[in-house]
Amino acid sequence: MMTGWMGKIVKIDLGSRKQETVAVSDETRRRYLGGRGLGVRLYCDLCLSTTDPLAAENALIFMTGPLTGTVMTSGRYQVVSRSPLTGTIFDSSSGGHFGAALKGAGIDGLIVQGRAETPVYLSLHDGQVEVRDASAFWGLDTQQTQKGIQAETSSKTAVACIGPAGENRIIFAAIMNDKDRAAGRGGMGAIMGSKNLKAIAAGGSRPVAVSDPEGYKTLTARLERIVDKNPVTGKSLQVLGTSVLVNIINAHGMFPTENFRRGVFNDAEGTSGEKIAETLLLRQSACYKCPIGCGRTTKTRDKNGEGPEYETVWAFGAHLGISDLTAITEANYACNELGLDTITMGSTLGCAMELSETGSWKESLRWGEAGKLMDWVTDTAYRRGIGAELALGSKRLAAKYGRPELAMQVKGMEIPAYDPRGAQGMALSYATSNRGGCHMRAYIIAPEILGHPVFLDRFSTVGKAELVALFQDISAVVDSTVLCRFLQFAVGISTFTEMLRTVTGLDFSDEELLKIGRRIYTLERQFNNRAGFGRADDTLPPRFFNEEFETGSSRHRRVRLDEMLDDYYASRGWDRNGVPLPQTLADLGL
Amino acid sequence: MRLRLRTAAIEISGDDLTIMTLLSLAEEKTGRTFLDELLDKDKGLLTGTIILVNGENIRLGQGLQTRVKAGDSVALFSPAGGG
Numbered sequence: 166m167m168t169g170w171m172g173k174i175v176k177i178d179l180g181s182r183k184q185e186t187v188a189v190s191d192e193t194r195r196r197y198l199g200g201r202g203l204g205v206r207l208y209c210d211l212c213l214s215t216t217d218p219l220a221a222e223n224a225l226i227f228m229t230g231p232l233t234g235t236v237m238t239s240g241r242y243q244v245v246s247r248s249p250l251t252g253t254i255f256d257s258s259s260g261g262h263f264g265a266a267l268k269g270a271g272i273d274g275l276i277v278q279g280r281a282e283t284p285v286y287l288s289l290h291d292g293q294v295e296v297r298d299a300s301a302f303w304g305l306d307t308q309q310t311q312k313g314i315q316a317e318t319s320s321k322t323a324v325a326c327i328g329p330a331g332e333n334r335i336i337f338a339a340i341m342n343d344k345d346r347a348a349g350r351g352g353m354g355a356i357m358g359s360k361n362l363k364a365i366a367a368g369g370s371r372p373v374a375v376s377d378p379e380g381y382k383t384l385t386a387r388l389e390r391i392v393d394k395n396p397v398t399g400k401s402l403q404v405l406g407t408s409v410l411v412n413i414i415n416a417h418g419m420f421p422t423e424n425f426r427r428g429v430f431n432d433a434e435g436t437s438g439e440k441i442a443e444t445l446l447l448r449q450s451a452c453y454k455c456p457i458g459c460g461r462t463t464k465t466r467d468k469n470g471e472g473p474e475y476e477t478v479w480a481f482g483a484h485l486g487i488s489d490l491t492a493i494t495e496a497n498y499a500c501n502e503l504g505l506d507t508i509t510m511g512s513t514l515g516c517a518m519e520l521s522e523t524g525s526w527k528e529s530l531r532w533g534e535a536g537k538l539m540d541w542v543t544d545t546a547y548r549r550g551i552g553a554e555l556a557l558g559s560k561r562l563a564a565k566y567g568r569p570e571l572a573m574q575v576k577g578m579e580i581p582a583y584d585p586r587g588a589q590g591m592a593l594s595y596a597t598s599n600r601g602g603c604h605m606r607a608y609i610i611a612p613e614i615l616g617h618p619v620f621l622d623r624f625s626t627v628g629k630a631e632l633v634a635l636f637q638d639i640s641a642v643v644d645s646t647v648l649c650r651f652l653q654f655a656v657g658i659s660t661f662t663e664m665l666r667t668v669t670g671l672d673f674s675d676e677e678l679l680k681i682g683r684r685i686y687t688l689e690r691q692f693n694n695r696a697g698f699g700r701a702d703d704t705l706p707p708r709f710f711n712e713e714f715e716t717g718s719s720r721h722r723r724v725r726l727d728e729m730l731d732d733y734y735a736s737r738g739w740d741r742n743g744v745p746l747p748q749t750l751a752d753l754g755l
Numbered sequence: 756m757r758l759r760l761r762t763a764a765i766e767i768s769g770d771d772l773t774i775m776t777l778l779s780l781a782e783e784k785t786g787r788t789f790l791d792e793l794l795d796k797d798k799g800l801l802t803g804t805i806i807l808v809n810g811e812n813i814r815l816g817q818g819l820q821t822r823v824k825a826g827d828s829v830a831l832f833s834p835a836g837g838g
Contacts, residue, residue: 396803396833397803397834397835400834401835402835405758406837409835409836410837412832413805413832413835416807416830416832434763439757439763442758443758459837474838475837475838604838605838611836614805615835615836616804616834617803617836620812650838651838718807718809
């Protein structure tokens with residue numbers, strides 16, 4: 166009997182309605198695990214690096230991992246495809262309960278190709294996939310959609326869906342699940358919209374079998390003690406959520422302000438985790454089987470919802486010169502309802518403000534205009550008025566108005582809330598991310614700023630190349646198990662090895678896991694090379710090489726990517742253009 | 756710590772003090788224990804504790820023996836994480 170995995174992946178063509186079970190060998194499962202890894206492997210087997218992300222033949226893959234539905238934090242899932250925002254291979258991660266619900270419905274993953282003639286949703290139960298009419302839900306926001314689908318199925322149905330942004334194929338539209346959890350980045354919601362796929366609904370309570378039930382009980386008890394005692398997972402994330410980082414990053418002079426022109430925001434405190442706790446917080450919230458509970462259930466005067474998280478507090482706050490926490494929070498709620506990535510939305514607004522200020526764009530968007538935030542967000546989801554331009558994302562918008570250098574993006578996706586001039590390793594992490602401007606591929610902020618697991622000098626480039634590669638590989642593994650990355654503040658790779666052994670019964674080792682991570686990262690890189698990405702794209706916007714802050718504790722610094730990039734390629738076994746060498750591919754079985 | 760101490764800033768009079776001394780004085784002044792948020796039972800820095808003197812992390816200097824002078828700004832953060 167298979168343990169961990171359910172042993173079923175279903176592929177469906179929404180045009181022909183034809184379904185098939187996808188055979189995955191034991192070897193492939195062992196080499197890619199699940200989630201991101203297996204999703205990327207299957208995508209590369211089905212589609213080309215030139216496949217149009219919004220064409221019917223593009224595949225959209227929802228994938229769980231062998232640990233989904235078992236240990237703590239195991240409610241997550243990954244969505245894999247080629248991104249309409251970046252054109253790279255892309256996986257978007259989301260929390261909540263939906264991943265566990267997919268397993269409860271009897272499947273490890275779902276592959277969707279084709280385009281339905283009219284809006285549909287997929288209902289998953291007992292290993293079966295049923296296509297249902299979604300016309301009644303088309304046009305509704307994500308909260309209304311979830312309620313509607315639950316009304317016609319069961320109140321216990323887990324729903325992942327798109328809102329108007331995905332229906333309108335906005336290239337940074339999100340997929341929302343469990344009301345407020347987002348597979349936010351990269352435009353996976355637009356792909357769903359392009360297929361007339363409104364939602365996936367998962368019901369059922371099939372248990373996930375565990376190989377060593379006694380070992381699992383002991384491991385669970387031990388993990389609970391470790392996570393509880395750890396000051397990050399057991400305290401700071403519980404009390405302040407991710408916005409605990411606002412004051413920290415600002416104190417390091419690298420809290421990107423007004424489109425990364427400054428590193429210190431004068432009113433960071435007013436948008437901090439502490440401020441949220443004092444003014445808006447109703448209670449903390451947690452995902453499936455999660456003892457950390459970093460989520461924030463909040464309430465403004467007129468509305469309530471989840472969030473905002475650190476990235477959103479930044480994207481709608483300091484990045485735009487806005488210090489109105491209520492406006493930031495309500496824009497966050499709107500993004501959840503409309504199904505929009507808050508980071509790209511906010512970053513695009515910052516780019517637009519600088520385009521406007523410099524006279525490059527005739528529209529007038531000013532720093533600090535909190536009162537217009539909601540209109541800009543809503544108009545973007547509906548491609549209305551100025552929203553039709555904002556829907557381009559920062560890279561295309563800036564290029565359209567002749568100022569490509571004002572888009573703070575890598576490979577088409579906007580850089581998040583850590584200025585790379587404040588952390589050289591983070592600069593390399595952004596530049597070499599396989600999915601564009603992403604802080605999670607290699608969260609080097611952990612050692613460079615937060616001091617986890619050890620403290621490193623953030624302004625040094627020594628050793629950062631190997632470390633970024635290692636973090637990228639470990640992250641690929643965790644994304645393939647699929648567990649929450651916040652567990653890594655409390656446990657190391659050996660614990661993930663132990664969890665996999667206990668659940669699957671397979672004799673994984675730390676070395677094997679690191680090799681799996683390296684294999685996944687290299688496969689993604691191969692795809693991107695074929696899609697036309699190379700050394701020239703492993704870079705950052707000119708601002709980070711040419712401009713320095715005058716104040717703050719990251720003042721007078723520039724990114725020194727040239728000191729790290731060649732070492733990074735060498736450590737990965739890639740040539741000087743960032744192409745994996747034949748021996749590297751052979752070693753990884755690619 | 757801000758929520759626990761109900762203040763975002765504490766002023767300490769003195770000159771040429773070590774960080775360790777400064778922390779002890781700050782705890783005295785607030786009348787609330789908070790060093791357990793920053794230090795382990797052996798009075799060393801917890802993994803993840805961030806102490807900045809004028810924006811520079813004390814781990815790059817002399818750690819808890821780093822000396823501060825009048826006019827210096829010291830930022831204290833207990834271990835944190837996020838994404």
